[in-house]
Amino acid sequence: MLESFVKSRKLLAPGKGDVPEYKNGTKVTFHFKTVAIFDGKDQQQQQQKTTDDHNHNNDHHHHHHEHKDTVVDDSKESGKPMELFIGKQFKLPLWEEWIKDMRVGERSQIDFEWRFCGDVYPMLSKSYRNFCKPSLEAEYETEETRRKRQSSHCCGGMQSQRSYGYDDLDHLVGHPPTRLQFTLELLTVEPPEKVDKEVWLMGEAEMVKEVPALKAEGNRLFSGKQYEQAAYRYRKALAILEQLMQREKPNDTEWLEYDRRKVPLLLNLAQAELLLGEFYHALEHAGEVVGKEPANVKALFRRGRANAAVWNEEEARRDFAAVAALDPSLGPLVKAELAELEAKLKAREAKESQLLKGKLFSSS
Incomplete structure (x- = not known):
């Protein structure tokens, strides 16, 4: 199933040279942008509007009903590309399969239904955001907080577990979009x-x-x-x-x-x-x-x-x-x-x- 998504991706920039050899342990860096799309109808036209790319972000805010399409993450805005090691259980298998089919410099786009990635993407987004602005806790402190967290999970019921620590992610999970539109741009591949x-x-x-x-x-x-x-x-x-x-x-x-x-x-x-x-x-x-x-x-x-x-x-x-x-x-x-x-x-x-x-x- 993933393969058909990867093959039908929308190419925005073709990239250079051959597709690299992605051996296990290969380190890949790439930019990504995620847009939450709330309207199930009229996908093609909407996709057109959303893809006018990073510089025309404002276009796709005009045409909406109750929920506007929202940019959830944009690594270019954050100034830190994402890193992935091939064959190391990346949280979102679609991205890994997609990257393994990319040339360096390629920029492409895939729309993925929320029901296929809604349980995984918020976790991925959270860890990326933490990576961008980490909190430096003392090490022994993390041992203690780890225990506290574990015990609160047992006693505190589901409430504490639901929050991703970012209001917009919690909101997204509470009011799920129809699909997420991912744009990836491959920067480097290191064997x-x-x-x-x-x-x-x-x-x-x-x-x-x-x-x-x-x-x-x-x-x-x-x-x-x-x-x-x-x-x-x-x-x-x-x-x-x-x-x-x-x-x-x-x-x-x-x-x-x-x-x-x-x-x-x-x-x-x-x-x-x-x-x-x-x-x-x-x-x-x-x-x-x-x-x-x-x-x-x-x-x-x-x-x-x-x-x-x-x-x-x-x-x-x-x-x-x-x-x-x-x-x-x-x-x-x-x-x-x-x-x-x-x-x-x-x-x-x-x-x-x-x-x-x-x-x-x-x-x-």
Whole structure:
């Protein structure tokens, strides 16, 4: 079904060259514009009016009844293109399939009925908007707020879950349009191997400058909840530091300095990986920090969470105990993590004994 939509898209600008090879892990940047269209009748004529493009935005406000067609998002206005990694479960499969058929520079348009994308688009829009103006919360704070949010979801009923945090998105969901009209413009396509090649070709001064820039960009993406994109920046910065270290003598001043700079990047990467559900990677990266700094509380806490996620009960308990001993103020947080681990173990035990006995095993 998606393929027929993609093939029948309206071409506004054809793009250049061949359609690139979109291997898994390819990084794509593109501009997008989304217009909510409320009138089911007279689609063609209306489409004509709406497509007169970015410069003539005002045309399509004249011809309406109760609900005007509304521009929901326009990345050119926000000044930040969207990023997507091919094969990484993008929220809106239509866009990924569409992009895989595009040439660089192409601008095209597809109308998609609300009933096919109404459950997904508001989420996508929300995460894009957060990415544009992220709120920088402290990390431990996000742990706490994550818990509060989870518990309020259980007790607070549906009310709190319905809001997307943006009035216009809530309004759109409450008063759904007939369809959404998407316009995409493909800007860049980077194959996965390009990153390593880029790093390899960089001069030393350029490398040194690039590390803090990548870290800052990664943090901005992270606080906009774009974890996949943030992790990409952290990995690239770490790859650069590895390259720089190879040019120095191990344990020399410069070498040690580069090694020290890996720590915050590894910590941030581990946190992103926890949130992406990549627990074994998080375990490895948090563990690397503990190897360098055995008393690093953040590293121990993250390794503990990763251990708990992959059922390493002993190791998780050991990490959490170390956290509580090093920083008693984190006691409540550790308690909560241990309670969560207990609950998970109990649930698994109950399930196993149920399988064994064929009937529910109850213990007080």
